[in-house]
Each structure stands twice: as C-alpha cells, then as structure tokens.
Amino acid sequence: xxxxxxxxxxxxxxxxxxxxxxxxxxxxxxxxxxxxxxxxxxxxxxxxxxxxxxxxxxxxxxxxxxxx
Numbered sequence: 001x002x003x004x005x006x007x008x009x010x011x012x013x014x015x016x017x018x019x020x021x022x023x024x025x026x027x028x029x030x031x032x033x034x035x036x037x038x039x040x041x042x043x044x045x046x047x048x049x050x051x052x053x054x055x056x057x058x059x060x061x062x063x064x065x066x067x068x
Contacts, residue, residue, distance in 0.1 A: 003034060003035055003038050007031075007035050008035060008038060008039060008042075011032070011035045011036060011039060012039055012044060012045075015039075015045065015048060015057075015059065016059075019048075019057075019058070019059045020059070021058075021059050021060065021061050022058060022059070022060065022061070023058060023059075024051065024056040024057070024058045025056060025057055025058065026055060026056050027050075027054070027055055027056060027057060033054070036050075036057060046062070047059055047060055047061075047062050048060065
C-alpha cells in the first residue's frame, strides 16, 4: 500500500501535538496502522510505542527512559 506524504505529515503532527504522554490511543483503521508503522520505520516516532497487540499507541516521556 502506498502512503501519501500528506498522511504521514498529518499523523506525525497529530501524535506530537494532540497525544498526551502515557495515554494509550486506539489505532482505529488499517490505514492509520500502516501510516504509524511507516513513521516507526522512518525512525521519527522515537517517543512512541505500540502495545503488545499493536492495537494502541502511546507517547512516552523520553526523560523517564533509562539507558541501563
């Protein structure tokens, strides 16, 4: 599936502007999942993680991540 640059930008902006830290958000469509996975592969979602079922995403506080 080809992903439009506009969709990537919209999702990236939404994640960084609208998502609250440590709150799980459902991934509501296959298209949204594909866009999120593409952003992960590009390495631009360093402050996010998926749940173990890959049905929810959350923004994490990088200051709380331990390097140990």
